[in-house]
Amino acid sequence: MNRFTPPPFRGPLAGLKVLELGSDISVAFGARLLSDLGAEVVKVEPPEGDALRAEAPLTARGESALFAYLNRGKALVSVDAAGAGGRELLGDLAGQCDLVLATDAALRDGTENCTRRPATLVVSGQGLTGPGTGRPSSSFIQQHASGFAFHQASPVTDPEATPPVGCADFEGDMAGGLVVAIAALWAVEAADGARPGPLVDLSHEDLLVYMLVEPFADWQAGMDVTDRRRDPGKGLTIAGGLVWYLPCADGAVMVSPREDHQWARWCEVMGHPDWTQDASLCGDRVVRTANAARLQELMARWSTTQRNRDVVEAAKQARVACFPVSTPRDLIENVQLRARRFFDEVRFADGTALPMPALPFRFITQSGEEMARGGERPAPGKAGDGGDLLDTLLAGRGGAPKRSAVGGM
Amino acid sequence: MNPLALEGIRVVDFSWVMAGPMTTKMLGAMGAEIIKIESSTRPEFSVRDGMFSVINNNKKSCTLNITTPEGQELIRELVRSSHVVVENFSSRVLAKYGLSYDMLREIKPDIIFVSASGMGRTGPEKDLLAYGSLLQGYSGRVGMIGEPNAALEAMGILPAWTDPITALWETTAILAAIRHWRKTGQGAYVDLSMLEATVALLPEALLHAALGRDVPEPRSTTETGAAPSGCFRCAGEDNWLALSVRTDAEWRGLCRAMADADLDGQPFAATAEARLAAKDELNARVAGWLRSRDARSIEAALQAEGVPASRSRHMAEIVADPHMRERVMFRDIGGETQMATLPWLADEGWRGAFAPTPAIGQDNDYVFGTLLGLSAERRAALAEAGTIR
Numbered sequence: 088m089n090r091f092t093p094p095p096f097r098g099p100l101a102g103l104k105v106l107e108l109g110s111d112i113s114v115a116f117g118a119r120l121l122s123d124l125g126a127e128v129v130k131v132e133p134p135e136g137d138a139l140r141a142e143a144p145l146t147a148r149g150e151s152a153l154f155a156y157l158n159r160g161k162a163l164v165s166v167d168a169a170g171a172g173g174r175e176l177l178g179d180l181a182g183q184c185d186l187v188l189a190t191d192a193a194l195r196d197g198t199e200n201c202t203r204r205p206a207t208l209v210v211s212g213q214g215l216t217g218p219g220t221g222r223p224s225s226s227f228i229q230q231h232a233s234g235f236a237f238h239q240a241s242p243v244t245d246p247e248a249t250p251p252v253g254c255a256d257f258e259g260d261m262a263g264g265l266v267v268a269i270a271a272l273w274a275v276e277a278a279d280g281a282r283p284g285p286l287v288d289l290s291h292e293d294l295l296v297y298m299l300v301e302p303f304a305d306w307q308a309g310m311d312v313t314d315r316r317r318d319p320g321k322g323l324t325i326a327g328g329l330v331w332y333l334p335c336a337d338g339a340v341m342v343s344p345r346e347d348h349q350w351a352r353w354c355e356v357m358g359h360p361d362w363t364q365d366a367s368l369c370g371d372r373v374v375r376t377a378n379a380a381r382l383q384e385l386m387a388r389w390s391t392t393q394r395n396r397d398v399v400e401a402a403k404q405a406r407v408a409c410f411p412v413s414t415p416r417d418l419i420e421n422v423q424l425r426a427r428r429f430f431d432e433v434r435f436a437d438g439t440a441l442p443m444p445a446l447p448f449r450f451i452t453q454s455g456e457e458m459a460r461g462g463e464r465p466a467p468g469k470a471g472d473g474g475d476l477l478d479t480l481l482a483g484r485g486g487a488p489k490r491s492a493v494g495g496m
Numbered sequence: 497m498n499p500l501a502l503e504g505i506r507v508v509d510f511s512w513v514m515a516g517p518m519t520t521k522m523l524g525a526m527g528a529e530i531i532k533i534e535s536s537t538r539p540e541f542s543v544r545d546g547m548f549s550v551i552n553n554n555k556k557s558c559t560l561n562i563t564t565p566e567g568q569e570l571i572r573e574l575v576r577s578s579h580v581v582v583e584n585f586s587s588r589v590l591a592k593y594g595l596s597y598d599m600l601r602e603i604k605p606d607i608i609f610v611s612a613s614g615m616g617r618t619g620p621e622k623d624l625l626a627y628g629s630l631l632q633g634y635s636g637r638v639g640m641i642g643e644p645n646a647a648l649e650a651m652g653i654l655p656a657w658t659d660p661i662t663a664l665w666e667t668t669a670i671l672a673a674i675r676h677w678r679k680t681g682q683g684a685y686v687d688l689s690m691l692e693a694t695v696a697l698l699p700e701a702l703l704h705a706a707l708g709r710d711v712p713e714p715r716s717t718t719e720t721g722a723a724p725s726g727c728f729r730c731a732g733e734d735n736w737l738a739l740s741v742r743t744d745a746e747w748r749g750l751c752r753a754m755a756d757a758d759l760d761g762q763p764f765a766a767t768a769e770a771r772l773a774a775k776d777e778l779n780a781r782v783a784g785w786l787r788s789r790d791a792r793s794i795e796a797a798l799q800a801e802g803v804p805a806s807r808s809r810h811m812a813e814i815v816a817d818p819h820m821r822e823r824v825m826f827r828d829i830g831g832e833t834q835m836a837t838l839p840w841l842a843d844e845g846w847r848g849a850f851a852p853t854p855a856i857g858q859d860n861d862y863v864f865g866t867l868l869g870l871s872a873e874r875r876a877a878l879a880e881a882g883t884i885r
Contacts, residue, residue: 099675099684100676103675124668143700143712143720144703144707146707152699152703152706153699153700156699156703157699208840213819214823215841216823217818217820218818218819218822219818222799223746223802223804225722227715227719227722228739228805229806231727231738231807232738232806232809233809234810234811237736237808237810238654238810239641239652239654239655240649240650241654242649243649243650244649247729247734249642250808251808252641252716252717254652255637255641255652255701255715255716256700257698258637258657258661261696262661265664265665265668266664266840269522269664269667269668269671270838270839270840272672273526273671273840274842275675276501276502277498277499277500277526279498285497285843288840288842289840293825293839293841294840296825296835297825297835298655298660299811299814300547300655300656301546302810303550303815304546304547306811306815307549312812314734330629330630332645332647332648332651339639339644341629341630341634341638341648380646380647383646384646387646403624406625408624408625408627409630410626410633410634411633413633414639414705415636415698415701415705416705418636419702419705422619423615423619423620423691424695426618427618427619427692429692429695441707443702443703444692444702445696447691447696448669448688448689449685450672450673450686451687452676452682452683453605
């Protein structure tokens with residue numbers, strides 16, 4: 088690089104310094120998003136390491152792939168908050184940053200009363216205030232307490248046989264990470280440099296409630312949201328006859344031939360153009376909705392003899408909205424995701440390289456600088472690898488960190 | 497501290513359905529001025545009941561026919577004095593009506609242009625018709641929730657997921673772009689894929705697959721690494737209790753709360769490993785014991801013993817919950833209960849600005865008169881011609 092070469096584009100948040108405290112998937116993911124967008128994130132771990140380092144799946148050498156997904160790109164430092172000078176050190180670190188993201192427990196152990204603390208986002212199960220704080224909880228339990236699980240199993244034909252059901256995978260925690268990132272970006276702007284900065288109270292339970300747009304709208308409209316039993320008068324499929332789930336010989340597809348012209352083309356795909364002549368079976372959208380269960384049975388007789396990729400391809404040619412129900416392996420190999428360089432290759436110390444999702448958007452500045460996607464990135468190292476950065480940050484306070492409080496340096 | 501951190505930012509909002517409107521509702525709650533471009537001839541705008549009113553707070557509404565050259569000229573004028581454009585058109589519509597990023601940046605070089613589409617604006621599948629419900633299948637999450645069934649019940653189709661989480665990604669990207677613009681004066685183009693937005697939240701499945709392994713248990717029905725763990729039927733109509741035991745301390749709490757079930761005396765009681773190995777049996781014992789118990793009282797007993805547990809609650813109960821009320825998650829405004837416009841709580845109970853959903857075209861005079869400087873006569877003529885409608 089010569090002196091005329093501009094530095095590479097690090098992202099829109101370049102220059103933002105963030106301190107992450109505590110072990111929580113939402114906090115870690117939110118901080119990682121800020122890091123992906125160019126912020127400098129310092130993650131503090133206890134001397135024994137973040138508990139999420141043990142979370143499955145592990146590579147052959149015992150490194151957590153999930154921990155890597157949540158923490159790649161961050162500077163990792165090890166601080167014993169309970170050790171001599173630990174609390175003071177965390178306060179100094181916080182004072183050097185623009186933003187602190189913390190669990191409630193980590194905040195109490197560290198920077199809560201630090202006067203130079205910047206805007207601080209505190210993440211907890213049920214919030215910092217309110218008569219129901221501190222209930223023993225977990226991600227799974229929060230999905231039931233917030234109403235998400237109840238409404239995700241509503242309406243159903245037989246409530247007795249269909250328990251409330253939570254989100255897939257770590258979705259509840261990951262959505263929490265998105266809210267952490269949003270609240271953090273709001274807080275840093277709203278605080279405008281004030282010290283001590285405002286404490287922003289973010290509860291897992293609240294944010295799941297916030298996602299329940301339709302159940303709240305139904306409640307607001309005076310509908311009975313306590314009864315999960317399906318009203319047969321409203322059609323027999325979940326989306327009122329607009330979307331069908333069809334098992335195939337090797338998986339399943341979802342198809343949505345909504346308009347009459349789409350339905351006619353879909354019948355051609357299935358080899359049953361004659362169906363369109365049967366007005367009582369599928370004359371129009373209203374009739375198809377009323378007959379949704381019967382039509383599903385008829386279509387499934389055909390689809391179970393087909394491979395899902397063949398069904399999807401034929402539907403695509405006929406301009407009918409139809410997609411496979413993907414397996415995780417399908418997603419890793421998906422041509423659209425690959426073409427958009429959605430997966431980064433994250434390389435571990437033992438040489439293992441795993442595809443991991445990048446940010447789900449391309450970000451290009453007005454002058455044409457584009458945030459990188461789909462490249463190779465190192466997995467996070469050991470706690471304490473960020474010791475140099477810690478030194479740099481703390482140089483501003485006029486002294487070296489106390490070694491008794493800092494590990495890995 | 498100024499909670500209205502986006503004051504001075506004007507957003508032209510072409511979005512419809514759910515993801516875009518939820519995004520601009522959040523931006524409006526942070527103080528941005530949202531100009532929602534609508535059309536009284538399209539039912540998705542003219543029918544404003546149900547969900548529409550929950551996700552369209554904090555906006556100004558104007559009605560404009562963007563298919564006419566006059567309408568497109570007015571949009572270009574509006575963009576000239578704005579900072580952000582949010583859209584979820586098809587690629588064809590964008591180009592046809594002169595609303596693409598390349599066209600609008602000629603008028604406003606530092607515009608932040610945010611496009612949300614099913615597949616993204618590049619790649620071999622960019623033009624495929626993709627509804628949110630189908631994307632939940634394509635992303636794989638439908639196959640990870642509940643039990644497969646022909647009617648798609650309890651498989652994650654409802655309530656909407658892909659749309660709200662797309663809104664969260666979109667808001668993140670816009671806030672980052674605004675910060676960047678404030679620091680550097682540079683605008684940006686954001687091309688967001690709803691498929692990617694959904695897939696990025698499924699790391700456990702993807703990482704296991706990448707290592708050639710299967711996910712041990714579906715997290716939609718149980719907590720991995722906890723035993724017992726699940727959602728169990730209690731006495732009364734449709735009453736369910738979720739509980740999860742992860743540690744020895746929680747196990748001892750469970751044994752105390754269920755003292756008459758003799759869990760402690762069973763062979764699996766000794767260690768967490770033994771309990772995990774006997775998870776099915778343990779869950780069956782808990783299910784049998786809870787079936788005749790009152791959910792509310794056993795929930796209180798379990799929580800008092802330190803066991804993570806909660807009834808599976810519904811929205812009516814959430815809205816009435818004193819905890820939610822004290823946290824200002826819901827409040828009564830003008831005789832109607834409203835949900836907070838932002839999902840976090842700041843000083844003095846601040847939960848985001850709130851203005852009710854506008855009537856369609858409510859702000860035509862402000863947008864076309866005050867902002868664009870058109871005279872009353874000119875506005876009347878444009879309305880007569882069907883451009884403002």
